Amino acid sequence: MKTRAAVAFEAKKPLEIVELDLEGPKEGEVLVELMATGICHTDAYTLDGLDSEGIFPAVLGHEGAGIVRETGPGVKSVAPDDHVIPLYTPECRECKTCVSGKSNLCTSIRGTQGRGVMPDGTSRMRYKGETIYHYMGCSTFSNFVVLPEIAVAKIRKDAPFDKACYIGCGVTTGVGAVINTARVTPGSTVVVFGLGGIGLNVIQGARMAGADRIVGVDINDDKAGWGRRFGMTDFVNPARIDTDVVTHIVALTDGGADYSFDCTGNTEVMRQALECCHRGWGESIIIGVAEAGREIATRPFQLVTGRVWKGTAFGGAKGRTDVPEIVDWYMDGKIEIDPMITHVLSLEEINKGFDLMHAGASIRSVVVF
Numbered sequence: 458m459k460t461r462a463a464v465a466f467e468a469k470k471p472l473e474i475v476e477l478d479l480e481g482p483k484e485g486e487v488l489v490e491l492m493a494t495g496i497c498h499t500d501a502y503t504l505d506g507l508d509s510e511g512i513f514p515a516v517l518g519h520e521g522a523g524i525v526r527e528t529g530p531g532v533k534s535v536a537p538d539d540h541v542i543p544l545y546t547p548e549c550r551e552c553k554t555c556v557s558g559k560s561n562l563c564t565s566i567r568g569t570q571g572r573g574v575m576p577d578g579t580s581r582m583r584y585k586g587e588t589i590y591h592y593m594g595c596s597t598f599s600n601f602v603v604l605p606e607i608a609v610a611k612i613r614k615d616a617p618f619d620k621a622c623y624i625g626c627g628v629t630t631g632v633g634a635v636i637n638t639a640r641v642t643p644g645s646t647v648v649v650f651g652l653g654g655i656g657l658n659v660i661q662g663a664r665m666a667g668a669d670r671i672v673g674v675d676i677n678d679d680k681a682g683w684g685r686r687f688g689m690t691d692f693v694n695p696a697r698i699d700t701d702v703v704t705h706i707v708a709l710t711d712g713g714a715d716y717s718f719d720c721t722g723n724t725e726v727m728r729q730a731l732e733c734c735h736r737g738w739g740e741s742i743i744i745g746v747a748e749a750g751r752e753i754a755t756r757p758f759q760l761v762t763g764r765v766w767k768g769t770a771f772g773g774a775k776g777r778t779d780v781p782e783i784v785d786w787y788m789d790g791k792i793e794i795d796p797m798i799t800h801v802l803s804l805e806e807i808n809k810g811f812d813l814m815h816a817g818a819s820i821r822s823v824v825v826f
């Protein structure tokens with residue numbers, strides 16, 4: 458069949474809207490019609506050539522929602538007409554990691570995902586006879602996609618696609634980092650670096666977890682109002698203070714954060730996030746994705762004196778199990794999504810979504826097919 462898609466033919470070039478040839482689902486795979494997709498900073502990072510796993514030409518996008526249109530042989534857990542969210546972190550429930558119950562990082566198809574192909578080692582997408590690669594096992598910048606059955610979460614049918622798509626990455630990553638990874642306790646002091654599409658969800662997760670103090674840090678003053686809207690109690694713009702940001706936050710929080718989160722992907726900021734944690738127990742969670750070649754550093758003394766450095770992918774959420782519940786939280790009004798979707802675009806306008814992100818003018822842009 459044919460599908461309309463935004464293709465990244467090369468790094469650092471705008472996406473091109475073209476018609477692709479899409480092969481149907483094979484054993485254990487499903488064909489999904491995407492109804493909406495968000496644009497996450499990770500898509501921009503790959504398009505900008507900063508991803509050590511970046512492959513071109515590819516269909517980027519990993520934050521979608523849609524409807525199952527066809528199932529391949531052997532598919533049992535979903536059927537045509539089911540509403541689903543594609544999962545870049547699948548849940549096979551059989552691999553060592555899934556069975557361990559200790560982590561959401563299902564390993565069953567991670568190897569082929571990183572090489573831009575389906576689990577059988579081939580791509581389902583072609584343009585003028587040339588292979589177009591999949592991305593993060595999702596490729597949600599295409600109207601139709603083929604996905605492994607283990608990489609879709611079945612969700613309730615009354616959830617609107619143009620909001621539910623954000624649960625495919627940003628919402629789950631931010632809220633999940635607080636609840637699953639850090640396990641923030643009531644009364645805590647939380648510091649969030651980077652108040653974008655992820656950081657604001659960390660803030661709303663911290664509010665849900667009962668944090669008393671939520672400090673937001675961003676170099677863009679326009680993010681102060683956004684942070685307050687979701688529960689931030691204090692705002693710091695590092696460019697507008699007299700001391701370094703660590704000294705400032707430690708003073709502001711009576712000795713440091715119980716929990717801090719990096720939502721920038723900047724390795725210097727990751728260090729600040731660790732070092733603003735309270736001596737003896739503060740935990741810092743890295744969410745941001747750093748560009749290829751970057752490394753983190755700190756004095757080991759920071760850890761010797763009790764600070765903990767951790768990371769999280771997809772908020773520690775087990776996709777097929779946890780995502781439907783997060784959709785329920787949204788539908789029940791326990792978490793907010795609507796105000797964070799600042800721009801709704803057509804597929805033809807998708808490059809505008811990247812421009813808005815780079816200009817700091819959007820929280821989330823969503824493409825509706």
Ligand code: NAD
Nearest residue numbers: 498499651652653654655675676721722744745746770771
């Ligand atoms: P975004 O562009 O919406 O937000 C980033 C924010 O960081 C902006 O508000 C920006 O002003 C701020 N910022 C930039 N430099 C800063 C600095 N030096 N100090 C303080 N603030 C600074 O991006 P996003 O979609 O929210 O994504 C944030 C990061 O999280 C990216 O690195 C993305 O790749 C990563 N991410 C990781 C996961 C995961 O599973 N670990 C999931 C989604 C996104």
Ligand code: AHE
Nearest residue numbers: 497499508509510546567626746770771
């Ligand atoms: N390809 C990069 C790693 C990128 C990365 O860390 N991705 C996150 C999700 S970001 C979503 O917006 C993730 O899930 N990581 C775990 C995994 O298995 O990829 C690189 O550095 O090579």
Ligand code: ZN
Nearest residue numbers: 497499626627
């Ligand atoms: Zn993402």
